[in-house]
Amino acid sequence: MDFDKLILQRESVRKYTDKDISRDSIIKCVEAARLTPSAHNSQPWTFVIVDDKQLVSQVAACTVNKIVKFNKFVKDAKAIAAIVMEKTHFAMIGSNKTDENYNFIDMGAAAEHFCLQAADLGIGTCILGYYDEKKVKSLLNVPGNKRVGLLISMGYSPFESVREKKRKPLNEMCTFNSYMQVKNEEK
Template structure:
């Protein structure tokens, strides 16, 4: 499929076929897409942890759900979690971030996350980017040092339902040329 078809098809999947595991070669290609993502000053401020061992994956899923708020209860259905850890940026990116008052590492991690989800879609897999989770629990489960930040948990698996129609603002609502209006 062409790129716009891929982007149109990609959605946040919240129902997974829990009877199907994701093939290791597909995960390898997805991680390769993330590894190749661009970053400010080529700092590559990321570390990815693929969690696919069923018992550990379920514990990570528990850390991503909130019983009181009813959030993310679908995460146990997905057979793979890719936990995205923020690493230090290089000196150029750090200085540039200070001068320009921008969190380049977070922007870079967002780009890598987009690569992950689009690569998953191209492999026939669904994905959902989670920012709501118990970071302390995930760090403990995955032996992530206290000095690191867990930024995202991206779940991946075979979707259990078909693509929904996207509800998006019109192009006229989000675009202007040469001036803000």
């Protein structure tokens, strides 16, 4: 798919059909994530793919609670990718930034590579930032000292068209050569 079309096609899909996703397709998404750039090429991630039905239900249950219900749709996902943060060991010489600052950024970039490849294959995804991390770690045997930085739910969308993107207009999120206060910034 043309890149212009692909970035419009990728959206958070929160309803899934019954169609299963092949492991070959999931591996293609992981391969796209594998090629993501990262600080010092540190690749601070391990992807745990959950495609066992019972485990998908158990992980999905970690994304909701009595108060937070917006992730209810995850129970119908056909697979869930958990991105585990791996420790990196480089020093940012001459910088006050530590490698820790970049790990979450790198994982976010990897998640987007993963989702764009999925969209190109016709697979819907939703990046999930809300979940009980402790419970997810326990279900997936992730050691206590590691973080699960993001989950990505996966499934085929029942909808033929995509939603219109709701985004800030370009002139409110980009300037050339000098920062300018954006119009609608809250005081």
